[in-house]
Amino acid sequence: MSKVKYYYDPDTLSYRKIEPKKSKKYRNLFFFVVGAALFGLLGLIVLLNTNLLNTPKELSLDREVRNYELQFEILTKKMEQMEQVLANIEDRDNNIYRLYFEANPIPEEQRKAGFGGVNRYKSLEGFNNSQIITNATQRLDIIQKQMVIQSKSLDEIAKLAEEKEKLLASIPAIQPVRNEDLTRMASGYGWRSDPFTKARKMHWGMDFTAPRGVPIYATGDGTVKRADNRSSGYGKHIRIDHGYGYMSLYAHLSKYNVTKGQKVKRGDLIGFVGNTGRSEAPHLHYEVFKDEERINPINFYYGSLTAEEFENMLKFANQENQSLD
Ligand SMILES: [Zn+2]
Numbered sequence: 001m002s003k004v005k006y007y008y009d010p011d012t013l014s015y016r017k018i019e020p021k022k023s024k025k026y027r028n029l030f031f032f033v034v035g036a037a038l039f040g041l042l043g044l045i046v047l048l049n050t051n052l053l054n055t056p057k058e059l060s061l062d063r064e065v066r067n068y069e070l071q072f073e074i075l076t077k078k079m080e081q082m083e084q085v086l087a088n089i090e091d092r093d094n095n096i097y098r099l100y101f102e103a104n105p106i107p108e109e110q111r112k113a114g115f116g117g118v119n120r121y122k123s124l125e126g127f128n129n130s131q132i133i134t135n136a137t138q139r140l141d142i143i144q145k146q147m148v149i150q151s152k153s154l155d156e157i158a159k160l161a162e163e164k165e166k167l168l169a170s171i172p173a174i175q176p177v178r179n180e181d182l183t184r185m186a187s188g189y190g191w192r193s194d195p196f197t198k199a200r201k202m203h204w205g206m207d208f209t210a211p212r213g214v215p216i217y218a219t220g221d222g223t224v225k226r227a228d229n230r231s232s233g234y235g236k237h238i239r240i241d242h243g244y245g246y247m248s249l250y251a252h253l254s255k256y257n258v259t260k261g262q263k264v265k266r267g268d269l270i271g272f273v274g275n276t277g278r279s280e281a282p283h284l285h286y287e288v289f290k291d292e293e294r295i296n297p298i299n300f301y302y303g304s305l306t307a308e309e310f311e312n313m314l315k316f317a318n319q320e321n322q323s324l325d
Pocket of ligand 1: 203205206207284285286323325
């Protein structure tokens with residue numbers, strides 16, 4: 001309400017009302033309307049920027065989006081942890097397992113190779129959050145691929161380990177006669193004097209002196225290739241094929257406990273000490289072949305002897321005495 005103003009009229013000696021001019025009246029009205037409109041607009045802007053105007057549905061959606069964002073952040077952290085664990089497994093795989101079983105390490109590029117060619121993430125494009133969703137999907141794809149490669153590598157290693165176990169069970173690795181049954185370890189592999197001619201001659205095996213009838217054991221898993229006396233000098237003898245290029249030979253036996261073609265395990269009783277063939281006294285003559293070459297059997301007793309026993313055997317085996325052949 002505008003104030004009503006008066007003025008003193010000396011002609012009538014009274015106060016008279018001042019009538020505002022028409023133009024001023026309209027101007028005031030205009031300012032009022034514009035002012036009100038501006039104020040209203042300002043209020044609307046303030047309201048829109050607060051939640052006061054949102055409907056309950058909008059408010060609930062808003063809360064849900066914020067929850068998604070939080071959960072997504074937690075999932076990303078978990079993904080990071082997974083990547084670290086996987087990296088650790090891959091490192092051990094390359095530098096311990098594969099190395100131990102003599103398999104080539106799998107290169108980093110091969111383990112972490114992404115997917116080339118078509119854009120696999122096109123369907124994820126065109127949203128505000130496209131970038132973070134695409135990144136996460138890509139990382140998960142790589143993790144998935146890494147896991148497949150790692151799993152295949154472990155399969156390969158399991159197979160190699162099984163082979164290695166078989167190899168370890170197969171190669172000749174124990175003494176063919178028990179220590180308590182031995183009279184002595186008579187002669188080793190190397191140059192020895194022949195018991196019959198006394199000439200120096202290469203002795204291709206080891207002689208274990210033991211009474212007639214003492215049990216002889218297979219020194220590794222394998223198949224009996226021969227159990228006969230049709231090989232000059234060896235008398236009744238057994239040859240066991242261990243695979244992987246290994247063969248062991250047991251000579252001068254008194255009796256067999258196996259037949260040709262029979263499968264044997266390390267430690268199985270295969271025959272008995274005797275004095276058949278070119279032999280001076282009851283003993284076991286023992287040879288080990290690798291790829292058809294005779295090698296020193298002394299290097300194959302790690303499975304059954306203590307360090308002390310092995311040292312004793314080494315001392316005996318290296319004496320340049322007379323072999324029993
Ligand atoms: Zn011998």
